Amino acid sequence: MSDQQNPVLTEAERKALDRKWDCKLGCPVELTLEVIGGRWKGVIMYHLTKGTLRFGQLKRLIPGITQRMLTLQLRELEADGLVDRTVYPEVPPRVEYALSDVGRTLQPIIHAMLEWGIEHQDYVYGLRGRNTAS
Amino acid sequence: MSDQQNPVLTEAERKALDRKWDCKLGCPVELTLEVIGGRWKGVIMYHLTKGTLRFGQLKRLIPGITQRMLTLQLRELEADGLVDRTVYPEVPPRVEYALSDVGRTLQPIIHAMLEWGIEHQDYVYGLRGRNTAS
DNA sequence: CAGAATCCATATGGATACTG
DNA sequence: CAGTATCCATATGGATTCTG
Numbered sequence: 569m570s571d572q573q574n575p576v577l578t579e580a581e582r583k584a585l586d587r588k589w590d591c592k593l594g595c596p597v598e599l600t601l602e603v604i605g606g607r608w609k610g611v612i613m614y615h616l617t618k619g620t621l622r623f624g625q626l627k628r629l630i631p632g633i634t635q636r637m638l639t640l641q642l643r644e645l646e647a648d649g650l651v652d653r654t655v656y657p658e659v660p661p662r663v664e665y666a667l668s669d670v671g672r673t674l675q676p677i678i679h680a681m682l683e684w685g686i687e688h689q690d691y692v693y694g695l696r697g698r699n700t701a702s
Numbered sequence: 703m704s705d706q707q708n709p710v711l712t713e714a715e716r717k718a719l720d721r722k723w724d725c726k727l728g729c730p731v732e733l734t735l736e737v738i739g740g741r742w743k744g745v746i747m748y749h750l751t752k753g754t755l756r757f758g759q760l761k762r763l764i765p766g767i768t769q770r771m772l773t774l775q776l777r778e779l780e781a782d783g784l785v786d787r788t789v790y791p792e793v794p795p796r797v798e799y800a801l802s803d804v805g806r807t808l809q810p811i812i813h814a815m816l817e818w819g820i821e822h823q824d825y826v827y828g829l830r831g832r833n834t835a836s
Numbered sequence: 837c838a839g840a841a842t843c844c845a846t847a848t849g850g851a852t853a854c855t856g
Numbered sequence: 857c858a859g860t861a862t863c864c865a866t867a868t869g870g871a872t873t874c875t876g
Contacts, residue, residue, distance in 0.1 A: 574800040577753040582763070594765050596819025597744045597812065603826060605739040607869080610731045619711040623838050629716070631728050634870060639839060649829045660837040661876080666708040670825055677814050678731065684811060685730025691804055692737060695783045741849080757858050768850060773859065794857040795856080841874075848867070855860075 603648050604674060608633055608641045613671065614678050616651065620666040650674065737782050738808060742767055742775045747805065748812050750785065754800040784808065 604610050608630065615621060615629050627638055642665060645651040650671035656662040667675075738744050742764065749755060749763045761772055776799060779785040784805035790796040801809070 573806065574750075575753040576798065577755060577759070579759065582752070582755070582759060595745050595748060595816070596823060597748045597815050599819040599823050599826060600815040601739060601744040605735060605744075610735040610739075611729050614729060614731045616708075618716070619709040621711060621716070625711070625713065625716060627838095635839075636841095636871090637869065640869090647829065648826050655838095658837095659876090661839080663838060664710065670822060672707065673822070674818065677811060677818060680811050680814065681731050681734035682729070684808065685733040688804060688807070689730060689733050692733060692782050695781065761858095769859070770851090770861095771849065774849090789858095792857095793856090795859080797858060837876105839875085842872085843870105845870080846868085848865105850865080851863085853860100853862085856858095 600677075603650065604677075606641055606644065608637055609645060610678065610681060612638075612641055612645065613650065613667070613674060614682060616665060616667045616671070617675050617678055620664050623663050623665070626665065645671070734811075737784065738811075740775055740778065742771055743779060744812065744815060746772075746775055746779065747784065747801070747808060748816060750799060750801045750805070751809050751812055754798050757797050757799070760799065779805070 604613060611630055612626065615626060621629070623638070623642075626642075627633065627635065630638070642651060642653070646653050649668055652666050652668045652671075654664045654666070656664070738747060745764055746760060749760060755763070757772070757776075760776075761767065761769065764772070776785060776787070780787050783802055786800050786802045786805075788798045788800070790798070
């Protein structure tokens with residue numbers, strides 16, 4: 569099936585393709601995955617693409633998540649500058665989360681991941697079911 | 703900074719945006735991240751977008767990875783139908799890895815992640831350095 | 837409401853040694 | 857060469873309780 573579209577590379581051809589990334593990790597793909605690859609980060613980011621949301625709203629939008637994990641993942645997204653956190657000094661407290669300018673640059677990737685998931689979930693779950701059943 | 707581009711959503715507006723995913727996870731984004739979100743999967747997939755590679759070539763392309771992790775992550779990618787594994791019954795053994803047809807559908811996302819990483823690594827590392835220094 | 841703190845189980849991943 | 861197998865440290869994440 570995967571024939572001439574995947575040329576077999578010799579070590580020389582492979583080296584010719586190598587780029588020096590000038591990156592602390594081996595490859596910038598790792599950075600992007602580190603930033604949105606957490607168990608819940610992608611989903612959080614996705615929901616925030618729809619607009620600013622409060623902590624409780626996010627929690628209700630993501631059924632499986634615990635309060636603790638939502639807090640932790642939001643803090644990491646905030647630390648990496650993808651999400652802005654605004655605290656309103658009221659009683660009871662109100663905290664709003666929104667994508668930052670840089671966070672918004674990830675929107676195309678998030679939506680591409682959404683579309684891919686919708687498109688290929690049957691394929692993936694089909695394979696997994698087959699293998700765990702055998 | 704992140705002003706009118708992120709409208710504050712009421713609970714009613716938020717519900718109107720909800721889609722029923724018909725998905726085992728809460729949201730298809732989770733599936734996509736589950737499939738390529740592993741510590742090394744993205745990088746492995748990226749290198750395979752350049753062509754078919756042998757086990758040892760992949761290992762040399764990804765400096766930090768151990769033999770064990772490369773094996774495990776390749777097995778998962780194979781189980782999810784993203785990577786084809788071909789064993790040549792020779793001595794010494796030769797095993798080649800290539801993106802499957804479905805795996806190739808992830809190429810746009812992988813390359814978008816590469817570009818994003820190149821573009822924003824300074825931003826992210828800048829923030830992280832600032833915070834860990836304080 | 838939006839969390840912080842604590843406790844604890846499991847998953848993840850590294851190092852090393854061995855093998856067909 | 858391309859793995860397996862084993863051991864072990866740490867990271868991740870859930871459940872629960874408490875608070876400004």
